[in-house]
Amino acid sequence: MGAVGNRSRDVLSRPSGSRVRSARASKENAANKSKRRRRGSSPATAVAAPASSGEPWLITEFATVWQALGYSDEEAANLTARMELMMQIESIVESNGRTQAAAAEKCGISQPRMNDLLRHRVDKFSMDALVNRAPALGRRINFELLAA
Numbered sequence: 001m002g003a004v005g006n007r008s009r010d011v012l013s014r015p016s017g018s019r020v021r022s023a024r025a026s027k028e029n030a031a032n033k034s035k036r037r038r039r040g041s042s043p044a045t046a047v048a049a050p051a052s053s054g055e056p057w058l059i060t061e062f063a064t065v066w067q068a069l070g071y072s073d074e075e076a077a078n079l080t081a082r083m084e085l086m087m088q089i090e091s092i093v094e095s096n097g098r099t100q101a102a103a104a105e106k107c108g109i110s111q112p113r114m115n116d117l118l119r120h121r122v123d124k125f126s127m128d129a130l131v132n133r134a135p136a137l138g139r140r141i142n143f144e145l146l147a148a
Helices: 001-012 027-029 073-093 100-106 112-120 129-130
Strands: 042-046 058-062
Touching: 042 073, 073 112, 100 112
Parallel strands: none
Antiparallel strands: 042 058
């Protein structure tokens, strides 16, 4: 199993009461804060604990969670669009009361693939793959570009 699988197992097997800690944001990143563009009204926030008790906490704001994870503006926009489509497809499947197997058959994909879609595994789906599910669900896609 790959490194990601091992990390997931480690997180799931932590004893109760232990905490997962957030990654530290660099001081260089804080210095470049004025150069970053903000999108949306509620930015993602990353908080890093001080290295020693005398240092202040470092709080960095990002326009999206994708940017906080290190993705470029273009990648973040693509991931956000794919995630929004996934959530809408999930809403349609749930509102129709379908099982994953029935929804997968209707969409022309396998049940494990439908499970990935409903679990928002955005890395497993291209924009085309998500757009192609809409007609099978009796929907059409309507895109709108909003000011940043």
